[in-house]
Amino acid sequence: MSDSSAVRFADRLNNVETSAIRELFKLLGKPGIISFAGGFPDAAMFDVDGIRQASLAALEQEPGAALQYGATEGYQPLREQLAEFMGSKGAQVLPEQLLVTTGSQQALDLLGKTLISPGDKVIVEGPTFLATIQCFRLYGAQLITAPIDGHGVDVQRLEQLIVEHRPKFVYLIPTFGNPSGAMLSLERRHQVLEMAVRHDTLIVEDDPYGDLYFGEAPPPSLLALSDQVPGSRQRLVHCGSLSKVLSPGLRVGWMIAPPELLAKAVMCKQFSDAHTSTFAQATAAQYLKAGRMPGTLQRVRQVYAQRAQAMVEALRSELGEAVSFVAPQGGLFVWARLTGAGGRLADGNELARRAIEHGVAFVPGAPFFARDPDVSTFRLSFATVGEDRIREGVGRLAKALQG
Known part of the structure; x- marks a missing residue:
């Protein structure tokens, strides 16, 4: 098709543009670069033996079910294992209340398909995924931004925005958010659930990082706490994922939602991909059944905690007052702000460009804001870099900041 005008794209594509992060990745081919840019787990942490055993068990025990088409709602043994997994974290879930999705990313897409009409208002955190x-x-x-601090979303401002805009729903990452790393306090979690009931507002809780805590476990999820706030459960959607804790390549996530919303999501998923890979689901089910997840989580928490500590210490010693940040208590990220102290650079985009020249990469913060971006912010991921390389990379960042 030589005449490009013959391709007439959908109007909805006018609302989006190529991810700034994906554009940045094109610059990362430079030899010897230390990358704090990725938002993914360390492949060296994958429990390859456990996943191998689980996939073999899936083929040996139920080869027909593992290799055949399956129910759109999900592979029943996996739904049962995921309900048990959620139960271990204090959230009482029945298998039939849970839709298996192709990563939690698909859950977000299904929410878009089932809930958003053009022009609808949706509140997200500033910054957000x-x-x-x-x-x-x-x-x-139409995205409305609720500000956050080191303890998560500003609930007073969030309530004002709910009253003002009457959104279709509110989307939050309460535990170690991407990119902020912030953890919503227990008190604020209760307040969010109470305002959901008070204003009859749907809250979407995205929780891909909640199991990656470094010291004490975080407060229970909104879903787990919903039992304590009458009426909140039916105004709550919970999205989970095995991507950050087991393997992104399996593409196994899930969505827990009120029955009428879950039914619509199942219908839309049917049109989209029929079902999440049954082989991946059977493998994940066997893995969870084998009881290896607690040991895997213990290992990755320990490694990520050490890397986070190395990054925090390096930032404090190398960059000092030039940056401000809250030390993460879990997750994969440090979210930092350039202070401009001593007349130094305060633009994250410009620092990202300079940093590449000095052999280190990170993601500037502006793209994570749906509106009114804070250009002094940036995101650093410590997940895939060893401690010595973290220290070296932050040293390079300090040189880039100096000019």
Whole structure:
């Protein structure tokens, strides 16, 4: 098709643009670069033996079910294992209340399909997960931003925005958010659930990082706490994922939602991919059944905690007052702000460009804001870099900041 004008794209594509992060990755081919840019787990942490055994068990025990088409709602043994997994974290869930999705990313897409009409208002955190911004905009959402601090979303401001805008729903990452790393306090979690009931507002809780805590476990999820706030459970959607704790390549996530919303999501998923890979689901089910997850989580928590500590110490010693940040208590990220102290650079985009020249990469913060971006912010991931390389990389960042 030589005449490009023959391709007439959908109007919805006018609402989105190529991810700034994906554009940045094109610059990372430079030899010897230390990358703090990725938002993914360390492949060296994958329990390859456990996953191998689980996949063999899936083929040996139920080869027909593992290799055949399956129910759109999900492979029943996996739904049962995931309900048990959620129960171990204090959230009482029946298998039939849970839809298995192709990563929690698909859960967000299904929410866009089932809930968002063009022009609908949706409240997200500022900053929030970049793919969420792109996904909801694709369906025509008008995004409203609720500010956050080191303890998560500002609940007073969030309530004002709910009253003012009457959104279709509110999207939050309460535990070690991407990119902020912030953890919503227990008190604020109760307040969010109470305002959901008070204003009859749907809350979407995205929780891909909640198991990656470094010291004490975080407060229970909104889903687990919903039992304590009458009426909140039916105004709550919970999205979970095995991507950050087991393997992103399995593409296993799940969505827990009120029955009528779950039914619509199942219908839309049917049109989209029929079902999540049954082989991946059977493998995940066997893995969870084998009881290896607690040991795997213990290992990755320990490694990520040490790397986070190395990054925090390096930032304090190498950059000092030039940056401000809250030390993460879990997750994969440090979210930092350039202070401009001593007349130094305060633009994250410019620092990202300079940093590449000095052999280190990170993601500037502006793309993570649906509106009114704070250009002094940036995101550093410590997950895939060893402690010595973290110290070296932060040293390079300090040189880039100096000019």
